Amino acid sequence: MLTVTGKLPFGMKIGETTHQEFEIREPLVEDMVEAEKTVSPTDLHAFNLEMLARVTVRVGSFEGPFSVGMFRRLKRHDYNALVQGMMQADNLGKPVSSGEAAT
Template identity: 30%
Template sequence: MATVTFAIKHGLKVGEDTLSEVLLREPTAGDIIEAQEESEKLVLVPSKDGPQPQFVTSPTLVGVNVLRRQIVRIGNVQGPIDLVMLKRLHPEDMGLLNRKADELEAAMLAEITPKTAGQEAAERGRDDGVGDAPGTAHPETRK
């Protein structure tokens, strides 16, 4: 499982200490499921038969609840970090946590999303000589 360690600028005040070193890991399916469950709220929705109960999930809360589960630790405080503690962070530190989580997710998706042969060839550049004039060598092999 991929992890990243970094420092937040303003830190998390715990007692007399200000903790700034964060260890963040990529999310698991369990993190996502638990975050979605935790972010559900039962509300009454109007209908022709009168108000009906319905579960509504807040996308913002899902994101926050996944993020707090991804935090392995901040300083010596072990994760998952509770919502009350997460709310105490400076907005700049929260932004950095979100950026680092996005980077981990992008790296994870890049690992599991296979590239097509065409994508791989485009990344390497054409090395098969196609497009060269007949009888000429590939530009990289010319002497």
């Protein structure tokens, strides 16, 4: 599965440790369907939190499970970094058109 790694500007505190590195996998349709069972996709931030809880592979050495509540406690810049990572992971799964070079 395709993944993206990045760094949280402030970090996510899990137990006594604040972790900054993260890894997010490519979102699947199944993730969206499960997230929609909990919140409406029109509630953008709540939907993104549901998606992040599903597609985050790890934060630092913590490999889950992740809950929405863990992401709710983040600073805005950390949330934005994770959402950007999720979008980058989603773009990794896009097919390459005949006019584009694969990377």
